[in-house]
Amino acid sequence: MSGLSQTLTRAEQRCQQQGGRMTTQRKQVLALLLSQAGPQSAYQLLAQFKHQYQANAQPPTIYRALDFLVQQGLAHRLSSTNQYLACGHITCQHDHQGTLFLLCDTCGGVQETPLLKGAVSQLQQQLGREGFQVQHEPLLEIHGRCASCAVA
Amino acid sequence: MSGLSQTLTRAEQRCQQQGGRMTTQRKQVLALLLSQAGPQSAYQLLAQFKHQYQANAQPPTIYRALDFLVQQGLAHRLSSTNQYLACGHITCQHDHQGTLFLLCDTCGGVQETPLLKGAVSQLQQQLGREGFQVQHEPLLEIHGRCASCAVA
DNA sequence: TTTGAAATGTTATAACATAACAATTTCATG
DNA sequence: CATGAAATTGTTATGTTATAACATTTCAAA
Numbered sequence: 001m002s003g004l005s006q007t008l009t010r011a012e013q014r015c016q017q018q019g020g021r022m023t024t025q026r027k028q029v030l031a032l033l034l035s036q037a038g039p040q041s042a043y044q045l046l047a048q049f050k051h052q053y054q055a056n057a058q059p060p061t062i063y064r065a066l067d068f069l070v071q072q073g074l075a076h077r078l079s080s081t082n083q084y085l086a087c088g089h090i091t092c093q094h095d096h097q098g099t100l101f102l103l104c105d106t107c108g109g110v111q112e113t114p115l116l117k118g119a120v121s122q123l124q125q126q127l128g129r130e131g132f133q134v135q136h137e138p139l140l141e142i143h144g145r146c147a148s149c150a151v152a
Numbered sequence: 153m154s155g156l157s158q159t160l161t162r163a164e165q166r167c168q169q170q171g172g173r174m175t176t177q178r179k180q181v182l183a184l185l186l187s188q189a190g191p192q193s194a195y196q197l198l199a200q201f202k203h204q205y206q207a208n209a210q211p212p213t214i215y216r217a218l219d220f221l222v223q224q225g226l227a228h229r230l231s232s233t234n235q236y237l238a239c240g241h242i243t244c245q246h247d248h249q250g251t252l253f254l255l256c257d258t259c260g261g262v263q264e265t266p267l268l269k270g271a272v273s274q275l276q277q278q279l280g281r282e283g284f285q286v287q288h289e290p291l292l293e294i295h296g297r298c299a300s301c302a303v304a
Numbered sequence: 305t306t307t308g309a310a311a312t313g314t315t316a317t318a319a320c321a322t323a324a325c326a327a328t329t330t331c332a333t334g
Numbered sequence: 335c336a337t338g339a340a341a342t343t344g345t346t347a348t349g350t351t352a353t354a355a356c357a358t359t360t361c362a363a364a
Binding site for chain 2 (some may be wrong): 319320322329
Binding site (some may be wrong): 102111130136138144 | 228270283284287302
């Protein structure tokens with residue numbers, strides 16, 4: 001578990017390696033994402049951004065920053081809920097072949113886990129069978145009920 | 153490969169078994185879906201519905217029909233593209249544990265295939281590890297390039 | 305220090321989806 | 335058949351998500 005500033009530093013390093021510019025604004029949005037308990041909609045983030053950083057910010061500001069962060073692998077977009085969250089593996093050396101998001105429909109929380117090798121190879125088999133070529137790591141979203149909510 | 157009317161009949165049977173009412177309107181929307189080459193947005197379907205069936209139809213008409221069809225397992229919603237398509241397995245006895253959609257970013261087409269058992273059990277393993285309970289068959293969407301587009 | 309590409313600001317609008325309530329239809333049951 | 339509760343459909347309005355388009359500014363490399 002590393003602190004916020006360490007994470008931001010690490011994120012900056014990653015951008016440099018990948019030829020991306022980590023500007024103040026983008027860092028602010030990433031910081032916002034990192035401070036959240038759960039995934040947020042773009043407009044929720046916009047509201048917080050306006051409150052904390054820039055009162056007159058407009059949607060494109062947030063969407064551009066989010067697009068950038070997603071491109072750089074520092075954030076993820078959950079397409080099944082139209083939400084965004086910081087990547088849970090900014091500080092670790094992650095060598096994923098894909099990511100699995102477990103979305104709890106009860107509490108709205110998300111668990112992000114690397115796809116296990118076994119699952120990856122099974123999926124690859126299935127893709128190969130169809131002659132389908134994947135360009136980016138697949139992000140798989142599965143809905144259900146998380147462990148905490150299952151207890152209650 | 154069964155014809156449109158056969159498929160609609162089969163769909164009707166399924167609804168009855170599941171306690172759903174297959175109305176004229178819903179059948180019309182399903183027929184629209186079945187006549188498509190690829191997945192369509194709700195508003196594309198609305199435009200076609202207005203053209204073919206009811207000139208003054210409004211968005212709720214389409215969304216309600218789509219919601220119903222998805223509930224009954226006769227159609228799917230692709231959350232990564234906000235599109236809808238007819239289930240490719242209305243006429244077969246399908247005993248899926250989940251479905252994998254291969255979305256071609258080049259031609260916009262979709263390949264729908266049942267999740268192979270191996271992949272299912274790998275994913276289940278991973279879910280079990282997190283204590284996560286799935287309520288519905290997972291629908292997994294993977295983007296990439298389909299076989300035809302890979303050739304070109 | 306120019307200069308051009310990238311980033312940001314700003315206005316407007318497109319695209320996706322649902323709330324809320326009225327009217328109608330359906331269909332089990334009296 | 336009558337009829338009334340539940341489901342479906344009609345209709346208006348609006349909420350939510352996302353991007354187009356163009357102006358301005360920033361910033362690093364030549």
